Amino acid sequence: MDTAKGSGALDEALERLHTSGPERLGRLTNHAPMVVEALAAHGRSRSVHRWLDLYEPKLEEFPTSVEPVTDTNWPTALGDPRRAADWIAYFSRALAEQPWRDLLAVWWPRLLPGMYGGSTHPVIRVGHAVRALVDSEGSGGSGPRLTELAHGLGYWAARHRPVSGIALLPGASGAGDSLDAVPPISEPRGGFPDRLARVDRLPAWAAGVTDPDEAERRLTELVRAATHRYATHGHGEATMLVHAATAPNAVLRTLPALPRSLWVPSLHAAWTASAAVTSMYATADPVPYVSPGRVTAEEVVERALAHGDEHVIKLTDTAVDVGDEQALAAALRAVELSEPLR
Template sequence: MDDTEGTSDATSTSATKGAPDTKGAPDTTGILDEALQRLHASGPERLGRLTNHAPMAVEALAARGQARAVHRWLDLYAPKLEEFPAPVEPVTDGNWRAALGDPRRAADWIAYFGRETEARPWRDVLAEWWPRLLPGLYGGAAHPAIRVGHAVRTLEEGEEGVAAGPRLAELAHGLGYWAARHHPLAGVAVLPGADSAARALDAVPPIANRKDGGFPTRLGRVEGLPAWAAAVTDPDEARRRLTELVRAATHRYATHGHGEATMLVHAATAPNAVLRALPALPRDLWAPSLRAAWAASAAITAMYAPDEAVAYVAPGAFAAEEVFERALAHGDEHVIKLTDTALDVGDGQALAAALRAVELSVPLA
């Protein structure tokens, strides 16, 4: 949820060399599965308001060829974990609407999706629930949807047979968390838009009182967002536009991340989670997914963007592998996840954004 934590500002003025996406082969060591099993004894949140990022971070590490670092990183993160919450009442096909958006029911929802993914193909479960959950993408600062995006990636890229077990359970945890924190964005006026994702993000008006309140309070102050890609109906065009949005939001972090180093990460990682889920979804859900991802990225921009951009060029030329190694050495979960997204984008400005996150964020200790 609201992950605002201490940050420090720094700028630099040299060049970064772009590099193609770096990606390890699908993890076949069993380390990711071990880590997920370890994490499924913990709840999706801590302190009643902060998200457990460990499942997303360890998936990113494994996906980027750093499975050997997973347990070491998890040992450092472990003090932030809390026990799995107690159940309240089983969620069923008959009563789910009453339980939607009730954070007290997280355990009930996770158990429900555990039963569903055991009984049916996981893509069928995802296709049924995606349109139900998509309007509530904004709950939990979009973390539940981001967790689902990581889970879908590991299921899509895993070897045949690997999906049975911890990775299916991880999808159930992500979907259950999303259902429990389901929170629609309502009453937002449509403002004049722009012809590109980058210019549309530039046109987002800031909310009032940006210095006050956590994520839910700030979200309630979002009054209007620019239109962008609203007329898109073709699935392939929706995917192209979503890719454009992820690139624009990632690039923007390099010059605007100082507005709130932690929360502005999600302006890029939330739409990227949606993008990662598209291959597992029916094509008729791609355009609605684009619209929800845009609203999420734009709303986060409205809530946390600084008054002014800063000029930023990364301190040196780094290959993608080196940038991810820097993120791992830093250890902050948001830095790891933004770098993971930056490697999806794969160009020099995206890598600069990842290095900017390293500079702005507090290392995991």
């Protein structure tokens, strides 16, 4: 296994990807920036370009600009997917003028209420970008990684979509029990936006949390519970249920780069996202899943890489963060349930 956190392979891959748009086929997400960062973070930098060669036919050209986003007109551009190029240009300019943590502190609370747009992929992309930047600190920084943060934030701003009108139900004390208590939507059909519009009831888990340290602890608990749950419930929708774990994990890995005052609202938004995905793609009957023998994190990463599917690799990335046997079993379950990249 090669060491990758300081490797130039990730920067080269990001430069290669920044000529492509954040989406394809109208609204499907370009997962490549997230996957190459995950591979590099887990010591697979030598595989980054080989994987990207397989994925490259799915990439589309960078979108055209409509009108520049500015410090005064940005509210009117928020949530307009036609403005993705404008938003990416805006954040690229801003990151050239100020430290990335300062920019993130300003824009995280503006974007957080709309983390549900783009099937939660924008916040996930930002989480990967933040980890890459943190890993490069002390080595002079990285232009491609700053550009990647601009692309992630720009995609988030363009797909910004708040949710409202959700009735709060009694929640259980634990994240796992509260996810089990999430009611399914009334008509489970259509794509992510249609299903999201039908989410109207969710348990009020962690609603009373006000302490930042407790928020971090609860968010860690949520990521673990959602990852564990995939092992027994992933068959309900092998691809989309991945986001019940990867979206809150993107928020969790971003917390250290944020002011502590933003940790509590981050927890609440992450819970809503995880619970909403659980509601949208609920399955009535869990299926017991036993890992085929004891495996190491390194072995699971190798299996995910050999499989190649972008969601499998990203769930594996989160499962390794969680680090226990049930989490690794969830990653192996994703390998079984998903179509491999060819």
